[in-house]
Amino acid sequence: MPIIEAKNLTKVFGKNSKQAIELLDKGLSKEEILKKTGSTVGVNRASFTVEPGEIFVIMGLSGSGKSTLVRLINRLIEPTMGSILINGQDLAKMDKPSLRQVRREKLGMVFQRFALFPNRTVLANTEYGLEIQKVPKEERTKKATEALKMVGLEGYLEQKPDQLSGGMQQRVGLARALANDPEVLLMDEAFSALDPLIRKDMQDELIDLQSTMKKTIIFITHDLDEALRLGDRIALMKDGSIVQIGTPEEILMNPANDYVERFVEDVDRSKVLTAQHIMKRPETINIEKHGPRVALERMKETGISSILVVDSKRNLKGYVTADDASDARKKEIRDLKEILRTDIKKVDKETSMQEIFNVINGSPIPVAVVENEKLVGIIVRGAVIAALAGDSEVNLDHA
């Protein structure tokens, strides 16, 4: 069951919201509605679901309504129409006390320009969410200190936010949201104000945190690279509407329309594609069953000059070359182990193309792709180059 479900979530800014919604139903565009009613459509009938433990990225350019959409999720902005279900409860229909309760217990938020309280210390900032729930001082200090430890700021408890760098300030912002132990983190362009290197560190840390804490994260960004790095799924917005929802691969490989296609055109494919997208089914022999003779036969059949060797559990053991195998046959060696070579290059199936390119450069034999030491495929140089060149005949079955 999804943790968050938005149905036809709509926000119209301005007075004639009813009329504007009627016009929306008739299929008029944002500009036409602005001309006719003077109202601005912020978010137009957005529907999506977010599963527990997922990083759901909402991406769009400025003015696309993504920041409005995230504020509709915790009702910082009142929806004009539609519903927002959190664990099945409709937030849009809640009275104020219940809404506060949901915000306190289930939703944490991280802001673009950090929104730390400048008059409070780092610790007092982190305690804020617990303080307003009237958690006893000792307990909230303990929880806040733990949250700060998680983001690596345990040494800065008594500093004021303006004494910290931007990256550290946003860690405080993150710790403040985590201290409440919410089920969902709403992150509104949380890393956009940071410089690129720190930004990448923060992205990595967020992924780490997410994998240990299993929080559901809704992440807003205008940066496609960031969306692709972080997102389990991405919702792409334009003019207040969601134009496509899908995994990063789906969005890149099957853009729903011209807009998405133009959006993803400039993406550096080498960062997005990983080993599993370009690997092929490997020819193997089993070290426990086969000898040099079988190895040679198999290489002859498929026209290759070396073959990967695995055990019965498909653990990668190494490779043998055709030359070695034919020598072994002449010398009547029966055990593959004697001619097994182990200097094989391996990459994980999540390895990015960039790194594969470095590994494969200068390697005479194909690179093995492994998952937990088990062989899952091989990559030949041609496939890497083809993928980098934008040939979209890549293999998405493994995604």
Added chain:
Amino acid sequence: MLKEWFTEGIPIAEGTEWVTDLITKTFAFLFDPIKEHFGNFLDFSSETLMLVPPIVIIIVVAIIAFFLSGKKLGLAAFSVVGLWLIDNQGYWEHLISTFTLVLIASLLSVIIGVPIGILMSKSKTAEAIFKPILDFMQTMPAFVYLIPAVAFFGIGMVPGIFASLIFATPPTVRFTNLGIRQVSKELVEASEAFGSTGTQKLLKVELPMAKATIMAGINQTVMLALSMVVIASMIGAPGLGREVLSSLQRAQVGTGFVAGIGIVILAIIIDRFTQSANSKKEQ
């Protein structure tokens, strides 16, 4: 009747008098006890302060000045010399009366002004209603308030404080409103996103953030209250102002100057005190 309005003028003056009379009579039950008890309280406060020997007060003020100004000697030295000079000229009791009037008027202005300012910042309707009233209060010549003040409260310190209140409250109201409206939208959103109630948002985020601005307004209020001292003496408020007024009536330049200097010294001390109290908390 309409015709008369055009031929003989709309009777605004008569109307105002009628309304003032009505208020005076209707609320006599309220005004009389205020006049009596509040008057007694004011007399008691200033008389108690007068019991303290001047030298003690001067030393206490100097010590506070020293610490408020960040352990610098300037303000403390000025306070000592200034207050000693006033005592030396024989105006100590007038100084205390004036100080009591300013202090009580400012406190009441803050107590009334800050909540109104908060209300204005939260509600567009309240802002629309209070803005013209504030404009009226600030631009109407201060002397005009003295007339209803006397009607309501007789003569003495109480009507003086009433007139000061009307004249001095607007800056506190305006600056409170401004200060809260200027709090960054993201901070307000953050406090809401974590589930703050309206009161928590106000007390934990908005007021602390707006504090510097509100303090600037309060500083202005205190200064305006002080500037009302001379005017209030026209309706019998005691203090340095009364000395200035009587010198004016008797054309005594010297006495008037000395009493005036007393007010200036008090103004500078109060102004620096409220300002440094503000800037110190900002650090």
